[in-house]
Every structure is written in structure tokens, then in C-alpha cells.
Amino acid sequence: MFVHHLYNVRLTRLRVGVMALLVALLVAVLIGGAAAQGAPSGTLRVGMGSPAKLDPAYASSDAEIAVLNAVYDYLVDVDAKNNVEPRLATSWTVSSDGLTYTFELAKNATWHDGSPVTAQDVVYTFNRLRDPSLKLPTADLYADIASIKATGEHQVTFTLKATNPFFLYDLSDNHAVIVKNGTTDFGTTFDGSGPFIVQSYHPDDRMVLKANPDYFIPGKPGVARLELIFFSDQAAEVSALRGGQIDLAMRLPSSLYQSLKGVKGITRVDVPTNGFNVLRLRSDEKPGNDPRVVEAMKLAIDRQAITESVTQGLGVVGNDTPIGPLYQKYYDPSATPPKTDPAKAKQLLAEAGYPNGLKLDLYTPNTGDRPDMAVVVKQQLAKAGFDINVVVEPESVYYGDNKWLQVDFGITGWGSRPYPQFYLNVMLECGAKWNEAHYCNQQFDALAKDAGTTLDSQKRIDDYHKIQQILASSGPIVIPYFFPQLGAIRDGFTGFQMKAFAGRTDLAAVHAP
Amino acid sequence: MTGSVATRRRGGWLAPLRGLYSRPSSALGTSLVAVFVLLAVFGPLATPYGPTEQIFSERSQPPSFQHPFGTDHLGRDVFSRVVAGDRDIFLLAGSGTLVAVLVGTLVGLLATYRGGWVEEVSYRFFDSLLAVPALLLALLLLGSLGPSRASVLAVIAVAYTPIVARVVRSVVLDTKTKEYVLAARMQGESVAFILAREVLPSVLPALAVEAALRFSYAIFLVASLGFLGVGVQPPNPDWGLMVSEARDFVYLTPWTLTFPALGISLLVVGVNLLADGLKRVLQVEASA
Numbered sequence: 153m154f155v156h157h158l159y160n161v162r163l164t165r166l167r168v169g170v171m172a173l174l175v176a177l178l179v180a181v182l183i184g185g186a187a188a189q190g191a192p193s194g195t196l197r198v199g200m201g202s203p204a205k206l207d208p209a210y211a212s213s214d215a216e217i218a219v220l221n222a223v224y225d226y227l228v229d230v231d232a233k234n235n236v237e238p239r240l241a242t243s244w245t246v247s248s249d250g251l252t253y254t255f256e257l258a259k260n261a262t263w264h265d266g267s268p269v270t271a272q273d274v275v276y277t278f279n280r281l282r283d284p285s286l287k288l289p290t291a292d293l294y295a296d297i298a299s300i301k302a303t304g305e306h307q308v309t310f311t312l313k314a315t316n317p318f319f320l321y322d323l324s325d326n327h328a329v330i331v332k333n334g335t336t337d338f339g340t341t342f343d344g345s346g347p348f349i350v351q352s353y354h355p356d357d358r359m360v361l362k363a364n365p366d367y368f369i370p371g372k373p374g375v376a377r378l379e380l381i382f383f384s385d386q387a388a389e390v391s392a393l394r395g396g397q398i399d400l401a402m403r404l405p406s407s408l409y410q411s412l413k414g415v416k417g418i419t420r421v422d423v424p425t426n427g428f429n430v431l432r433l434r435s436d437e438k439p440g441n442d443p444r445v446v447e448a449m450k451l452a453i454d455r456q457a458i459t460e461s462v463t464q465g466l467g468v469v470g471n472d473t474p475i476g477p478l479y480q481k482y483y484d485p486s487a488t489p490p491k492t493d494p495a496k497a498k499q500l501l502a503e504a505g506y507p508n509g510l511k512l513d514l515y516t517p518n519t520g521d522r523p524d525m526a527v528v529v530k531q532q533l534a535k536a537g538f539d540i541n542v543v544v545e546p547e548s549v550y551y552g553d554n555k556w557l558q559v560d561f562g563i564t565g566w567g568s569r570p571y572p573q574f575y576l577n578v579m580l581e582c583g584a585k586w587n588e589a590h591y592c593n594q595q596f597d598a599l600a601k602d603a604g605t606t607l608d609s610q611k612r613i614d615d616y617h618k619i620q621q622i623l624a625s626s627g628p629i630v631i632p633y634f635f636p637q638l639g640a641i642r643d644g645f646t647g648f649q650m651k652a653f654a655g656r657t658d659l660a661a662v663h664a665p
Numbered sequence: 666m667t668g669s670v671a672t673r674r675r676g677g678w679l680a681p682l683r684g685l686y687s688r689p690s691s692a693l694g695t696s697l698v699a700v701f702v703l704l705a706v707f708g709p710l711a712t713p714y715g716p717t718e719q720i721f722s723e724r725s726q727p728p729s730f731q732h733p734f735g736t737d738h739l740g741r742d743v744f745s746r747v748v749a750g751d752r753d754i755f756l757l758a759g760s761g762t763l764v765a766v767l768v769g770t771l772v773g774l775l776a777t778y779r780g781g782w783v784e785e786v787s788y789r790f791f792d793s794l795l796a797v798p799a800l801l802l803a804l805l806l807l808g809s810l811g812p813s814r815a816s817v818l819a820v821i822a823v824a825y826t827p828i829v830a831r832v833v834r835s836v837v838l839d840t841k842t843k844e845y846v847l848a849a850r851m852q853g854e855s856v857a858f859i860l861a862r863e864v865l866p867s868v869l870p871a872l873a874v875e876a877a878l879r880f881s882y883a884i885f886l887v888a889s890l891g892f893l894g895v896g897v898q899p900p901n902p903d904w905g906l907m908v909s910e911a912r913d914f915v916y917l918t919p920w921t922l923t924f925p926a927l928g929i930s931l932l933v934v935g936v937n938l939l940a941d942g943l944k945r946v947l948q949v950e951a952s953a
Contacts (some may be wrong), residue, residue, distance in 0.1 A: 461719070524739065527900040542898055542900065545812075567917075
């Protein structure tokens with residue numbers, strides 16, 4: 153009995169051992185096979201600023217958008233070359249009058265809680281963003297939508313009040329991630345449909361996410377674990393990259409980017425953008441309401457020198473218009489501001505009634521390269537007789553109470569957008585919401601309105617070219633350069649394609665070594 | 666013991682200096698401060714470039730004979746900026762401390778000597794100011810005044826006057842019951858005379874040490890505010906602001922970070938060592 157029992161035990165042990173071996177082999181084969189099919193593996197650790205607002209309607213920083221882009225899906229996306237591409241919507245059709253857009257949604261997309269993504273979720277998302285009574289920052293953007301209807305379980309139809317050639321880009325606005333029908337507790341729960349599921353979130357420290365095993369886009373995400381690590385200081389972020397505590401850093405200042413040159417194991421990535429700093433003079437009151445003062449400002453600035461010193465030569469020289477070379481056919485290289493001539497500027501200032509120079513306070517927020525630009529601008533303008541006092545303020549002060557819209561002279565940063573119409577509509581049209589220069593030019597307004605509604609692309613190109621000629625020669629703005637998007641990634645990671653707006657970079661496409 | 670220091674001073678006005686140089690730590694402190702004072706006074710005459718002058722062709726140059734501390738990314742000579750920043754910090758922290766010492770001493774002497782409700786009201790007010798940390802107080806004040814040299818000076822004065830006044834009070838409380846003060850009072854001397862001739866001299870040693878200590882804190886406060894971007898504004902060569910601007914250049918042009926940071930640390934260490942030495946020398950003298 154005892155012996156028998158022992159024998160049995162031995163046999164069982166042997167069986168278990170063999171079975172364990174077989175199971176291990178099977179698992180290994182399965183894992184190997186799955187890896188060949190692209191099952192998520194490895195970890196990607198991304199350094200970024202700390203997100204503050206994670207309600208999609210209010211999120212705006214790169215860090216905030218990066219979180220949304222990982223957890224949720226956009227209806228349509230914009231690739232690194234500014235082409236519209238499918239995301240939750242797998243295909244769409246546009247009516248011949250350009251007023252009706254019909255989208256087919258992915259049928260196998262699910263929320264992280266397992267329920268399917270339906271047309272009702274899309275309707276809820278955009279109705280919330282455009283509801284005038286909610287006063288969300290997106291209300292203006294979607295004011296041209298007449299109705300949004302679920303025309304099927306997985307079909308949504310948008311009807312517009314007027315033609316809008318950039319409507320698909322509008323739908324892919326940073327705020328417009330699709331949320332589940334009825335969601336109200338944004339920023340505390342994260343029930344998205346996106347490639348990553350939030351595991352833990354410690355504000356001001358890190359957010360840890362795991363791959364969504366049921367993600368509807370095959371082959372994504374590439375990594376099993378995504379760690380978003382928040383830094384308040386970018387020099388510390390770069391030290392962490394050098395030290396191997398993070399794998400990826402984006403939105404680097406040119407100084408830190410240049411410092412990574414030749415560092416072993418790290419690859420630098422440089423993407424041109426249409427983001428810029430604008431030096432603008434209020435044109436509705438003294439002294440900027442005198443065109444001679446505006447011209448003197450434009451003549452005094454040496455855009456090439458600003459680009460060289462402030463961006464370490466990494467920026468692209470601008471022509472005082474927000475329509476940069478990135479917009480290709482829309483860009484008119486022949487529209488150039490008057491050639492730098494401080495002596496002529498000085499003479500114009502004298503004619504305008506300032507023979508002994510013009511004293512001005514120059515306001516700017518303390519972020520990015522704007523303080524540097526202010527200091528260089530001060531020196532350049534001094535040669536033409538401008539006496540500039542630089543006032544650098546925290547963003548909360550500069551943008552708080554809309555001070556930036558009121559000061560006479562200021563430098564403001566504008567992010568990169570996939571199409572140029574945005575800048576014209578909100579920054580330069582007469583009475584526009586963020587018209588900080590208080591610019592008002594009827595010819596400009598007519599051209600901008602036509603470009604923003606015509607479905608004839610050649611006509612739009614002509615409008616944009618004329619607009620650039622007007623702004624370059626007489627607009628009360630100086631746009632000395634377009635800044636690049638600078639990033640660096642640890643060697644061995646593949647599939648990384650940084651976008652002009654870093655937060656929109658597709659982290660789900662990245663594979664770990 | 667009479668309160669008159671002058672009558673007891675042996676060896677003339679150089680005596681404290683000799684005392685300071687009798688120990689290596691205070692000798693080092695005194696020498697450091699002396700170097701920074703000389704740089705502040707005569708340095709700007711010797712620097713070949715303006716502190717805000719940008720030379721486009723000479724950006725990001727390492728230290729050389731032409732630019733002993735190198736240049737920054739905008740082509741500004743770091744040596745000229747550090748020297749100009751030295752003068753700036755002496756003017757700002759120095760005048761702020763001076764205001765704090767004068768007001769603190771005046772209020773401290775008068776209120777403590779008078780006693781009663783005057784003393785109560787002024788010291789409870791000072792206590793309420795002391796309850797707020799200096800940096801927080803500074804941020805609050807600068808938030809409402811706006812960043813400028815004048816407001817930084819005001820911040821130092823407001824933050825440190827209560828501390829000086831407390832030091833003065835502790836000495837005056839002790840002195841005002843002394844027999845020579847009572848004697849002077851009985852002689853019918855005026856309050857001003859008694860405070861100036863009988864009370865003040867006994868306050869002076871403690872006050873000198875406190876002034877030196879406050880000065881070192883003020884240097885640090887000015888630099889901190891500059892670093893946080895709420896103090897002196899660019900392109901002015903404030904040391905704290907320079908360190909803040911150079912943070913992102915730590916790998917690329919480390920000299921733009923090193924020299925202003927070295928300036929802050931050496932000057933603060935120097936002033937502190939000097940204050941320690943001063944304390945020792947004056948105590949020895951007082952007990953002699």
C-alpha cells in the first residue's frame with residue numbers, strides 16, 4: 153500500500169513534470185507565434201509635462217492630448233504628413249454639395265468595459281462639444297454643424313450649415329476624442345476605446361497604462377505597457393533620458409535637443425511644424441495705428457538672425473504670415489516682408505512723430521523660447537530707435553484676464569495646426585476671438601472668408617497667396633520663424649513617427665526592442 | 666559698564682578687521698566679500714562688453730582669453746554679465762537690507778523703549794508678517810506689485826524688518842532697565858538722546874551681525890526670485906535669472922550655468938563666514 157502509493161506519487165510527479173514541459177513548450181510556441189503577429193510586448197516610458205485638465209473639452213497641452221490619444225480614439229486622425237486617415241471611422245462619403253458627411257464606424261471597436269462603440273457615442277461626443285449652453289471652448293469650432301444623426305448602429309451623418317473644406321480636420325481637432333454616450337466624470341474615470349487602458353494615475357508623478365487586448369486596429373498597440381512620466385523641468389527630463397529612466401522625450405527646447413547630439417544609444421528626431429511666436433503690435437490704438445510705426449517694426453527685425461540665435465538654427469525663417477512652408481501649395485514664397493533696414497526704420501519712426509525714439513513695454517509669457525526672442529527683438533529694435541522694456545510673465549498672468557489681448561506690444565506662441573484657416577479665423581479676422589493685434593482689414597476678411605468656404609482648391613490657393621502678400625507687407629505682426637518639433641528616443645524602438653503636435657504622436661505604433 | 670563703545674575701542678578702527686583675520690574661516694569670508702565688493706565697484710569699468718550686448722558672431726563660445734567666462738547662446742559675454750550681476754545684487758540686496766535694518770532698528774528702539782500698546786501693536790504686526798515664510802511673502806507681494814527692481818527691494822525690506830526689530834527688542838528690553846539708562850532718564854535727558862547715546866551702542870554689535878546675516882539671506886532671496894522669474898526681468902544680468910536661463914544649456918554651454926551659480930554660492934558663503942567672524946570679534950570686544 154505504502155509502496156504502491158509512493159509509486160503513484162512518483163508517477164503523478166512524472167506526469168506533472170511532462171505536462172508542465174509540454175505546456176511550457178505550447179506557451180512558448182504560442183507566444184512566439186503571437187509575437188510574429190505583433191502581440192504587444194515590452195514597455196515604453198515617455199517623459200512629458202504634467203497633465204492638468206483631462207476633460208477632452210478643456211485638454212490642450214501636449215501631455216493632456218497624449219493621454220487622451222492613448223486612452224480614446226478620434227473619429228478620424230491626421231497623419232504626420234497632414235493627410236486625414238481613418239481611426240474609429242473606417243470610411244466616409246461626402247455629398248456633392250459638400251454639406252453632408254457620412255461616416256462608417258469600426259464594427260469591432262469596444263469600450264474598455266467591454267460594451268461596443270456605437271453611433272450614439274459619436275453623436276453624444278460632438279453634441280456635447282458644440283452645445284452653446286455648455287460654453288465649451290469647442291462651441292465656436294463646431295458652430296457650422298446643422299445636425300448630427302445616428303443613421304445606423306455604426307453609421308453617423310453630419311449635416312453642415314455651410315460648406316467647409318476643412319471639416320474633416322475640424323472633426324480631428326485635439327479636443328474631439330470620442331467618449332461613451334452619457335459620460336460626465338471626465339478626468340477621473342477613463343473608459344475609452346483607445347489602444348491603452350489606464351491602470352494607475354498619480355497626478356504630478358506618472359500614469360501607467362497597459363495594452364488594450366481587444367483594440368480594433370490590428371497590430372496595435374506595439375507595447376504591452378506604457379508609462380507616462382511627468383517632469384516639471386525639461387533639463388531633468390533629458391537627464392532621465394540620458395540615464396535610461398525614460399525612453400522618449402518630445403517638445404524639447406533646441407538647447408537640450410542640441411545637447412543630445414552624438415549621445416550613444418539615443419536618436420534625435422526633428423519634425424518641421426507650423427507653430428510660431430508672433431510679435432504683434434495693437435493696430436487699433438497709438439502707436440500701432442500708424443502704418444509707419446508698423447513698417448518701422450517690420451524693417452527693424454532681422455528674421456534670419458532671430459532664427460539662428462533663438463532656435464539654434466533649427467527653425468524655418470518666417471515671412472510675417474501664419475501660412476508657412478509646411479502648407480506646401482498654400483504657401484507663397486514670394487510674399488516677403490520688407491528687407492531689414494534699421495536706418496530706414498528710424499527715419500519712419502521720426503516721420504511718425506517719434507524722432508527721439510519710441511518707448512514700449514514688450515510683454516511675453518515665461519515659457520519656451522519666447523523670453524529669448526524678446527531679448528533679441530529688444531536689441532534689434534533698439535537700432536531703429538525703439539526703447540523696449542521686456543516684461544516676462546507667468547502664463548497664468550499673461551493669459552489670465554485676457555491680458556495678452558489687451559497689451560500694446562507682445563509676443564505670443566501659437567501651436568501648429570494641420571491647416572491654415574484656423575489662424576485666419578481666430579487670430580486675424582476683424583473682431584476674431586483671439587485677434588491680439590486687433591487687426592481689421594476688409595480686403596483680408598473677404599479673402600479669408602472665401603478661402604474658408606470655397607470648395608474650389610485653386611481659388612483657395614489664390615486667396616491664401618493674396619493674404620500672405622498683404623500680411624507680409626503691412627500686417628501688424630512679425631513671425632520670424634516656425635519652430636521645429638524636437639524629440640529624442642532610445643535606440644531599438646521602432647515605428648515612432650513624431651507629429652508636429654507632439655501630443656498627437658501615435659504611441660500605439662511604437663514597438664519596444 | 667557704560668554703553669559707549671568708542672571709549673573702549675582699543676587699537677583704532679582696524680581692530681575688528683585684525684580680529685576677523687585672526688581666524689582662517691572669517692579671514693576667508695572677509696576676503697571673499699572684499700573681492701565681490703571690489704568687482705562690484707570697479708568691475709564694470711574693466712569689462713570690455715556691455716552686460717546685455719549680443720554679439721551674433723560669438724554665440725556659445727567656451728571660456729577663452731577674449732571671453733574669460735565664455736559667451737551664452739545669444740552671444741553675450743558671461744564675465745560681463747556676472748560682474749554686472751554682482752553690482753546689481755549688492756545694490757538690490759544691500760539697499761533692501763539697509764532699509765530693513767534702519768526701519769527695524771528705529772521701530773524696535775522706539776516701540777520697545779516706550780512699551781505699552783505701541784510695543785504690543787507693532788510687534789503683533791511683525792509677528793503676523795513673520796508667520797508667512799519670506800519666499801511666500803515675496804511671491805504674494807510681487808504678484809500684486811508686479812516684477813521690478815523697486816518691488817524686489819520692497820519685498821526684502823518687508824520680509825526682514827520684523828526680524829531686525831525682534832533682535833533689537835531683545836537687547837533693548839535688557840538695556841532699558843540698566844542703571845545708566847535710568848540715571849540718564851532721571852537727569853531729564855530726551856528720549857532721542859537716551860536711545861541714541863545710551864541704548865543704541867549696546868544694540869550695535871548684535872545689529873551688525875544681524876545685518877550681515879540678513880544681507881546673505883537677501884542675496885539668496887533676490888537670486889531665488891530671479892530664478893523663479895518673478896524678480897529682476899530679462900535681459901538684466903541677475904544671477905538667479907541667469908541660472909534659470911542656463912538650465913537648459915547645462916550640457917551645451919555649462920559655463921553659462923557655472924559662473925553665476927558660483928557667484929551666488931561664494932558670495933553667500935563669504936557673507937555668512939564674515940557674519941560669524943563679526944559676531945565673535947564683537948562679543949570679545951563687548952566682554953573686554
